[in-house]
Amino acid sequence: MVACLPGYAYLRINLDLYKLFVPLDAPVRTEFERQKEFNTIGIGNLDVVPPPRKTRSLFENSTDLSLDDYHGDRFKRDIPRHNDILRFYVVHKDYLNLLDSEILGKLWDYTNEMMSVTSEFNGKTYGLDNFCKKEGANVNCTNHLNVWLKHAENLFKSDGSRTNPNLQLSYPVMYLFNRPKDIGNIIYGVDVAGKKHEITGARVLTLHWFVNFPLENDNLKAFYAFREACNRFWESKTEESGINFIPHNDKAMDDELRLIIEGAIPFAIPATLQLMLFVYFTNLAKDIRKSKPVEAYFGVVTVVCGLVVSFGICFFIGIPFNPVCSTMPFLILAVGVDDAFLMLGAWRMTDPAKSVEERMGETMGDAGASITVTSLTNFGCFALGYFLSPTPAVADFCTMTAIGMIFDYIYQITFFAALMVYGGRRESEGGLAVYFQWCKCCCKKDKVTDVVPAEQEQPDYHEPTFMHRMFRDYWAPFILRAEVKAVSAVLFGIYLCISYYGCINMRVNISPHKYIRDTSPIQTFVYLADKYIWADNVMPTFHVMNPPDFRNETLRVKFNDMVFRLENTEYSIGRVATNFWLWEYQSFLNDYPEVQYKEDFYKRKYLKNFFNQFDYQQYRGMVKIKDTVPDGDNCISAFTFQTSFYALNSWDKRQAELFHWRRIIGEYPEFDVFLAGIFSPFLIDQRRTIAPSSMQSIGSAIVVMAIISTFFLPDKLSVFIMSFSLISISMGVCGFLTHLGSDLDSVSMGCIVMAIGLAVDFSIHICYRYHCSLEETADGKVIDTLAIVGYPVLQAGSSTLWAMTTLPWIPAYLVRVFVQTVVLVNVFGMLHALLWLPQFISALDPIQRTPRREVHRD
Structure with missing residues (x-):
């Protein structure tokens, strides 16, 4: 164990939603990588016309850097920078209209006050000037x-300014002197009227500042x-004005x-205690x-x-830790303790007259084989x-858990088994308890002074505790009564119906709110x-x-046809909302x-004059210019x-529209078009794959469990019953998760796979013990099985x-x-x-x- 501690130095926490929840084959992965490729393309320099057919030197006609920049200031420019946005969404506490002159004036004053906010860090004072772009x-x-x-305050003071012929206050693009201005990214929940979509009100406004600073020292x-x-500043303004200011930035989800x-993770400590x-x-x-309290205690330590x-x-080999993995310790604790219960239960059923080595051999033969099959499955x-x-x-999460299962199994059959041997050698004195002072009083209380001869102990060594006798003498005979079987069959039918109804009504619902805390302000x-x-x-x-x-002209018409089709989908706003530099350049x-x-279309002087116009500067970053192409080419x-779309008020609509956009641009491969910058696209790509991949995962897991069990349950009937039980428990978990308000998403899918693994434990223990029973009748085998493993199973489920x-x-x-999921799988299990x-x-x-043991004896 000590040799593995250096691995913690390689701990890496993954908090990137894109890296965590984007399916590996999702189109958005390609789109994201291509967007980064687009961003690396130089924007070009329109100030200098490169000579024809001449390759520039490294420093010639550089757009942003001079020779000095490559020498004295080189290291300064090579420092990575942090880009972010300080963004605050503004909404009235009653979601009323915010386009009121009084409210707008108040907001403008607040933003100016925000410019003076400062904070203290390491004895220094920081303000917006230290971080803004x-x-x-x-x-x-x-x-x-x-x-x-x-x-906007002046605009909404009176209706007079609204009738200005030079102003068209439309949404999401307004026109000032026929110049378009995109306002779709600063106001939302807009009410519009008329054919021109003129704004009459809005329920959400945006205040923001761009952030860009070097990542050096303690700047971050x-x-x-x-x-x-x-x-804190905006919280005070919320109390003062009755208007809610909701902070949001690009790293908010990571936080x-x-x-x-x-x-x-801290809850793992009280769970262990x-x-x-x-x-x-x-x-x-x-x-x-x-009595084996200290042995069981060390089962948890194991x-x-x-x-x-x-x-x-896991950390050493590079597996990152993520929020889903934070539940893994609790799962391993539950499964590991189950194994300890089974081993202690099997030990109690061995003959105390035999040597410790023989008793451990029988224990591992019974419980060891059982926990081996559950660990492998x-x-x-x-x-x-x-x-x-x-x-x-x-x-x-699955990788970490699989590795955790293996090492838990290794520790159970080595470390814990060795501790049981030490306890067995002093069993008559209290087992492991005699080695610890804090158990001294317990040991004195129960210590056996007059040891009964071995030949007198043998008749009752199959009755180690009251609970085992209770399962043998009361519970097993009770559930085997005909009337109890009839009632049980009815209850099982009701259980299956409720579970099936829940399964068929489980819907795919992937939303960002599932990846954040319920109490988070980001909700x-x-x-x-x-x-x-x-x-x-x-x-x-x-x-x-x-x-x-x-x-x-042919290519231009074909390209315009693609844009036209995008502008005329079911949810398109239309031409008024298209932000396309080409049409403005043609008008120019x-x-x-x-x-x-x-x-003259590609003449540098016209392009330069166009992009230098105040109204068209917004397009400069959208167009990448080649510096090495001769003027006019x-x-x-x-x-x-x-181009903009509206009324996408459900994820089903967003998914359908996204796939429609992709189909349209896919019909024009010669232009090599892809889209990016939309609402959490990774969520939509998950919606498409989550249902089929879940069915595939669940079905494959059940098949693999059945195949593995055949190596430990040679009896075909036991394999069939174990598989049936596994399907029944899994269906119950899926169905009741739906009734409890869960949906089918990446989180629940992982939990369902986990449920299949946990459900195997309950089925295997019963089937394996039943198969090994020496009793001659079916009812006798049930009584024998529950007498031996009934209490350990109850202990395992209850402890979890x-x-x-x-x-x-x-x-x-x-x-x-x-x-x-854990509660359901344990209750149903x-x-x-x-x-x-x-x-x-x-x-x-x-x-x-014929019992298997009898066959082996022959």
């Missing part, structure tokens, strides 16, 4: 991004401190995922030879040791989950985004990587009567354009439920679904193992079946 040669921040508030930590100061991990208390007190007995080793190895289930899971977060943003931001004005950016020569060229379209290497009692305090969907499975297997089993 400067404009041009300015050394201080400006409030230009929010100046529209002042203009200082920025986080400043961001918190800004949040939320980190908080989920920080909230979940709870388990230690549980196993200690549930393994006490009046007979000191049967699991913890396996966890420590598992994490060290669990490992196989989670290993399969790694290969079949479409999302990396769930795949990493308000997600609500606003779902209701307004991702519904009213969706403006994807279409990247054209192989632009046509717009002097060619019309002001020059001397321009010959085919000869096609010098555009790539560009982007946008007890360990889960602290987790509901974590207000996060990720943890909540995990808890629901115990019902199957202690009630329905024994009844079912005894009803199907032929009388006088």
Whole structure:
């Protein structure tokens, strides 16, 4: 274990939603990578015309850098920079209209006050000037991004300005002197009227400042401190004005995922202590030879040791830790303690007259084989989950859990088995308890002074505890009564109907709110985004990587046809909402009567004059210019354009529309177009793959479990019954998750795969013990089986439920679904193992079946 501790130095936490939840084969992965490729293309320099057919030197005609920049200032420019946005969404507490002159004026004053907010970090004072993106040669921040508030205040003071013929206040693009201005990214929840979509009201406004600063020293930590100061400032304004200011930035989701991990992992400590208390007190007995509290206590310690080793190895080989993985320690604790219960139960059933070595051999022959098959099936289930899971977060969780299962198994059959041997050697004195002072009083109380001869102990060594006798003498005969079987069959039918109804009504629902805490302030943003931001004005950016020569009329018409089709889908706003530099440039060229379209379209002087116009500066970053192309030739290497869509007020509509956009641009491969910059596209790509991949994962997991079990359950009937029980438990978990409010998503899919692995434990223990029973009748085999493994199964299920009692305090969907799954699989698992499975297997089993042990003896 100590050798694995250095692995913790390689701990890497993955909080990137894109890397965690984007399916590996999702189109958005390609789109994201191509967007990065587009961003690396140089914007070009329109100030200098390169000579024809001449390659420039490294420093010639550089757009931004001089020779000095490559020498004295080189290292300064090579420092990575942090880009972010300080963004605050504004919404009235009653979601009323915000386009009121009084409110707008108040907001403008607040933004100016925000410019003076400061924070203290490491004895230094930081303000917005330390972090904001400067404009041009300015050394201080400006409030230009929010100046529209002042203009809007004047605009909505009276209706007179609204009738100005030079102003068309339409949405999402307004026109000032026929010049388009995109306002779709600053106001949402807009009410419009008339054919021109003129704005009459809005429910969500945006205040923002761009952030860009070098990542050196403690700048990033200082920025986080400043961001918190800004949040406090806007909280005070919320109390003052009755208007809610909701902070949001590009790293907000990362922060939320980190908080989920920080909230979940500490609960592993009380869960471990709870388990230690549980196993200690549930393994006490009046007979000191049967009491194994300290052995059970070390069963939990054994699991913890396996966890420590598992994490060290996982981190060393590069598996990142993510919020889904934060539930893995609780799962390993539950499964590991189950194995300890079975081994202790098997030990109690051995003959105390035999040597410790012989008793351990019988214990490992019974419980060892049982926990081996469950460990292998669990490992196989989670290993399969790694290969079949479409999302990396769930795949990493499955990998960590599979490794954890293996090391827990290794520690159980080595470390814990060795501890049991030490306890067995002093069993008559209290076992391992005699080695610890804190158990001294317990040992004195129960110590056996007069040891009964071995020949007198033999008759009752099959009756180690009251609970085992209770299962043998009361519970097993009770469930085998005809009237009890009839009632049980009816209950099982009702259970199947409810489960099936839940399964067929489980719907795919993937939303950002599932990846953040229930109490997070970002939940308000997600609500606003779902209701307004991702519904009213969706403006994807279409990247054209192989632009046509717009002097060619055929190509120009074909390209315009593609744009026209995008502008006229079911949810398109239309031409008024298209943000396309080409059409504005064509209109600009019309002001020059001397321009010959085919000869002058790509002339640098016209392009330069166009992009230098104040109204068209917004397009400069959208167009990538080739510096090495002779003047007048096609010098555009790539560009982007946008068009807007509305009424996408559900994820089903967004999914359908996204796939429709992709189909349209896919019909024009010669332009090499892809889209990016839309509402959480990874969520939509998951929606398409989650249902089929879930069915594939569940089906494959059940098949693999059945195949593995055949190596340990040679009897075909036992394999069939185990598989049937596994399907029944899995269906119950899926169905009741739906009734509890869970949906089919990447989180629940991982939990369902986990449920299959856990369900195997309950089925295998009963089927394996029943198969090995020496009794001659089916009912006798059931009684013998429950007498031996009934209490360990009850202990295992109860201990797991007890360990889960602290987790509901974590207000996060990720943890909540995990808890629901573990509770359901344990409740249904115990019902199957202690009630329905024994009844079912005894009803199907032929009388006088030859036990496997008898065959081996022959």
